[in-house]
Amino acid sequence: MSDQKTIQEIENEIVEEFSLFDSWDDKYEYIIDLGKKLPVLEDKHKLDENKVRGCQSTVWLVADYIDGKVHFKADSDAVIVKGLISMLIRVLSGHTPDEIIQASLGFIQKIGMTTHLAQTRSNGLLAMVKQMKNFALAYKIKNTMSHGERSAETKSN
Amino acid sequence: MIQSNTITKELDVYAIRQQFPALNRQVKGQPLVYFDNAATTQKPQVVIDALVDYYTNYNANVHRGIHTLAEEATAAFEASRDAARQFINAASREEIIFTRGTTEGINLVAFTWGRKNIKAGDEIIITEMEHHSNIVPWQLLCEEKGATLRVIPQLNGELLLDEYKKLLSSRTKLVSVVHVSNALGTVNPVEEIIKLAHQAGALVMIDGAQSSVHLDIDVQAMDCDFFAFSSHKVYGPTGIGVLYGKKHILEAMPPFQGGGEMIKEVSMLKTTFNDLPYKFEAGTPNIGDAVVLKAALDYVSKVGKEKIRNHEKELLAYATEQVQQIPGIRIIGSAAEKVSVLSFVIDKVHPQDIGILLDNRGIAVRTGHHCAQPLMFCFGIPGTIRASFAMYNTKEEVDKLIVGLQKALKMLL
Numbered sequence: 001m002s003d004q005k006t007i008q009e010i011e012n013e014i015v016e017e018f019s020l021f022d023s024w025d026d027k028y029e030y031i032i033d034l035g036k037k038l039p040v041l042e043d044k045h046k047l048d049e050n051k052v053r054g055c056q057s058t059v060w061l062v063a064d065y066i067d068g069k070v071h072f073k074a075d076s077d078a079v080i081v082k083g084l085i086s087m088l089i090r091v092l093s094g095h096t097p098d099e100i101i102q103a104s105l106g107f108i109q110k111i112g113m114t115t116h117l118a119q120t121r122s123n124g125l126l127a128m129v130k131q132m133k134n135f136a137l138a139y140k141i142k143n144t145m146s147h148g149e150r151s152a153e154t155k156s157n
Numbered sequence: 158m159i160q161s162n163t164i165t166k167e168l169d170v171y172a173i174r175q176q177f178p179a180l181n182r183q184v185k186g187q188p189l190v191y192f193d194n195a196a197t198t199q200k201p202q203v204v205i206d207a208l209v210d211y212y213t214n215y216n217a218n219v220h221r222g223i224h225t226l227a228e229e230a231t232a233a234f235e236a237s238r239d240a241a242r243q244f245i246n247a248a249s250r251e252e253i254i255f256t257r258g259t260t261e262g263i264n265l266v267a268f269t270w271g272r273k274n275i276k277a278g279d280e281i282i283i284t285e286m287e288h289h290s291n292i293v294p295w296q297l298l299c300e301e302k303g304a305t306l307r308v309i310p311q312l313n314g315e316l317l318l319d320e321y322k323k324l325l326s327s328r329t330k331l332v333s334v335v336h337v338s339n340a341l342g343t344v345n346p347v348e349e350i351i352k353l354a355h356q357a358g359a360l361v362m363i364d365g366a367q368s369s370v371h372l373d374i375d376v377q378a379m380d381c382d383f384f385a386f387s388s389h390k391v392y393g394p395t396g397i398g399v400l401y402g403k404k405h406i407l408e409a410m411p412p413f414q415g416g417g418e419m420i421k422e423v424s425m426l427k428t429t430f431n432d433l434p435y436k437f438e439a440g441t442p443n444i445g446d447a448v449v450l451k452a453a454l455d456y457v458s459k460v461g462k463e464k465i466r467n468h469e470k471e472l473l474a475y476a477t478e479q480v481q482q483i484p485g486i487r488i489i490g491s492a493a494e495k496v497s498v499l500s501f502v503i504d505k506v507h508p509q510d511i512g513i514l515l516d517n518r519g520i521a522v523r524t525g526h527h528c529a530q531p532l533m534f535c536f537g538i539p540g541t542i543r544a545s546f547a548m549y550n551t552k553e554e555v556d557k558l559i560v561g562l563q564k565a566l567k568m569l570l
Binding site for chain 2: 028057
């Protein structure tokens with residue numbers, strides 16, 4: 001069995017961390033801190049095509065697929081959004097496409113950040129989650145197709 | 158310092174606050190401070206009661222019913238049209254067309270007057286500080302007709318009238334200008350703009366979405382050809398607004414939508430259209446909200462626009478002064494004539510972060526581009542933080558905003 005934590009386990013960890021905060025200010029201070037600590041995305045990735053639509057702030061999101069796992073990198077010009085992204089990356093990055101697609105992300109509600117999921121133009125968390133799941137789905141499809149090709153090749157051999 | 162309560166010549170803001178139930182609620186455990194009035198105002202109890210009264214007692218379709226409820230609904234609906242006429246001092250009630258709001262009013266003019274009168278090579282002039290709703294309908298029309306959209310530039314929130322004069326020519330067919338900028342609060346010199354346009358032989362449409370709640374509107378004195386405003390920014394319900402047009406211009410315009418109410422006679426060969434204003438009001442109108450618009454306009458008139466204006470002016474001056482305490486702040490739009498809008502940015506901080514942290518203290522402001530992206534582009538910013546004031550706001554609330562901003566910056570920087 002691998003040592004890697006499951007998405008659910010990481011979500012639980014975050015919920016536990018947030019349970020230590022007494023006030024909303026403390027929660028936001030923590031999120032801002034996460035935002036500040038998130039590694040800056042290299043300029044070469046800050047392209048229009050990497051922008052997540054539906055955010056009032058600018059959010060860039062890129063994904064890599066290495067050894068069957070999806071790895072995310074992201075950045076934003078707004079720090080609270082960056083903190084929220086940082087949590088999403090912590091939860092989803094390094095998992096398989098299937099795990100990412102199936103993730104319930106209930107922690108967002110449990111830590112009281114549901115307002116950021118609202119379908120308004122000012123909050124882009126929902127758009128980010130969607131985009132991350134889209135990446136996972138794209139890798140999954142690509143994966144199945146190349147497997148399909150390979151098995152087709154095997155048959156013809 | 159003069160306190161703004163108890164003095165009769167001034168607005169009794171604390172008595173007014175009692176009339177707005179939404180102001181009693183708590184947000185994130187704090188009393189709501191509502192500074193997003195340029196987006197929409199809260200509603201006084203009389204407006205809420207009027208809506209309940211309509212649906213409780215005399216809901217019926219207007220104009221054709223012979224029964225009592227239909228007569229009562231029609232009387233109230235038409236009384237509201239009269240109230241709107243009076244509110245903007247139009248010459249006749251036929252010039253008052255009910256719409257869904259300012260956006261629909263502008264689109265109606267673009268779709269009917271515009272399609273009939275704009276031809277290839279014609280020019281329409283707007284300004285750099287327009288809301289998207291006074292840009293896009295004209296862009297669509299120009300694209301369809303091969304006409305050109307010209308833009309009056311601004312500097313620090315004031316229109317450059319000399320540039321406007323250079324744009325005017327015999328090709329100019331329409332000038333469509335925002336009366337008060339939603340993003341900056343600038344009051345534009347519409348009288349001068351209208352005079353110059355008329356000299357060039359062009360018609361003028363005024364977007365009154367922001368002005369109608371703050372300024373005394375007299376469409377006859379202003380001499381504009383079209384004027385549009387929304388009920389929900391004048392303490393009334395959403396989904397209803399008014400388009401004013403000069404009678405002879407409206408009469409020459411083709412209808413907007415086809416359907417019931419807008420016709421005189423229909424046969425399978427030909428339809429003749431109803432008289433003004435019904436020619437432009439196809440289908441069952443938004444009766445409930447139209448009826449309630451009167452309650453809102455009456456309420457504003459009863460409180461007194463001058464009192465409201467003075468109160469808001471004092472608040473804006475106070476807020477403008479207080480906000481200077483914030484390090485790194487830059488006020489966007491410093492026009493000499495401004496109403497009720499304080500738009501600003503802060504160094505090294507994204508407006509959205511400020512918006513979220515202020516909301517966390519129960520303070521509602523608007524952050525973003527305020528549907529005026531070209532204007533934001535001129536200032537070289539993606540958006541601003543906007544606090545916009547209404548009759549029920551207080552200096553204590555401004556103080557809370559300042560504290561909120563200070564605390565937010567402490568967390569963010």
